[in-house]
Amino acid sequence: MNQSETRATGYTTIGADVVHELEIKRSRFITYLRRVESEAAARELVAELRKSHFDARHHCTAFVLGADRDVQRSNDDGEPSGTAGAPMLEALTRRETHDGDSDLSDVVAVVVRYFGGVLLGAGGLVRAYSESVSAGLDRARLVRRQRMRLYDVVADMTIAPRLENDLRTSGHQVLGVDYAPGDDGQVQASVRVALADAADAEDAFSAYLASHTAGAASWRRGATEWVDL
Incomplete structure (x- = not known):
């Protein structure tokens, strides 16, 4: 969508990369957040992390792009359907940025999971992936774009x-x-x-x-x- 077709006049993104790790029942959840402006750039981060964390079991992904947030994608990468990518995406799209707005965009989140041997169940996975992205966003510097x-x-x-x-x-x-x-x-x-x-x-x-x-x-x-x- 070109600029003349964009409905939004402003939105929020992150100012710098964020890396944050949680350990839940011996599984390690390492969250990477990066500011991106295209699907290709988002997928570049996924490719980078697949190489640097080649021994991890899962590399789950969610991203939101564009001032109107019209591009939204998620991927469970082998976790049970709906337990990873979807809660990660929800953590991005529902994040309150300022004055109660939820307008975060141009952000990709990748959560790398090292399985610790303890099954978390569907509900536990949803909470773990959602919490991982939310905790990463708590540490992000937010930038207003207009x-x-x-x-x-x-x-x-x-x-x-x-x-x-x-x-x-x-x-x-x-x-x-x-x-x-x-x-x-x-x-x-x-x-x-x-x-x-x-x-x-x-x-x-x-x-x-x-x-x-x-x-x-x-x-x-x-x-x-x-x-x-």
């Missing part, structure tokens, strides 16, 4: 540092600053700013620049992208 329109604010070097500071302190999302010669040969600053992809955001930003720079800064509209806040 669909935003990018703008380049061009200003003379005499006002650029103050303008950048004002933009940051006023709550605007400043992504960076580039410096390059202008048409007159003088160095100019281009401040990259991300605004909410909403109809009134551009008008409000234009008015803000006009009032804070007395017309000394101009702006160019760029692409719409997903930005980590």
Whole structure:
């Protein structure tokens, strides 16, 4: 689904890989969480872990992809049907991220199980795999992603540092600053700013620049992208 077709304007993902281990009745459940943006990337992690944990009995998987969370997959990898992948996926999709929302996406979870010799039963397996992913998520750093329109604010070097500071302190999302010669040969600053992809955001930003720079800064509209806040 391309960006213009995406219904969601924001969602949550994880900021870094997580590895967490639980031992339940002598079985080891090692959970790996990774941020991914495609099924291929999710399956790469599974392939990596099959090699590094070649002696484990199970490598169970669940992942959720896309701003609309329209891609959801799970795999029991030899465990009784519905006792591993499904509870793992539920742990991802029902995870509350902020303000009661459950919008976690672009995450793959793989639980590697080393069998300890004690059968857990169907209910025990469901609890073990669900708890393993939930415990991993407890340790994850969550990142909010938002669909935003990018703008380049061009200003003379005499006002650029103050303008950048004002933009940051006023709550605007400043992504960076580039410096390059202008048409007159003088160095100019281009401040990259991300605004909410909403109809009134551009008008409000234009008015803000006009009032804070007395017309000394101009702006160019760029692409719409997903930005980590």
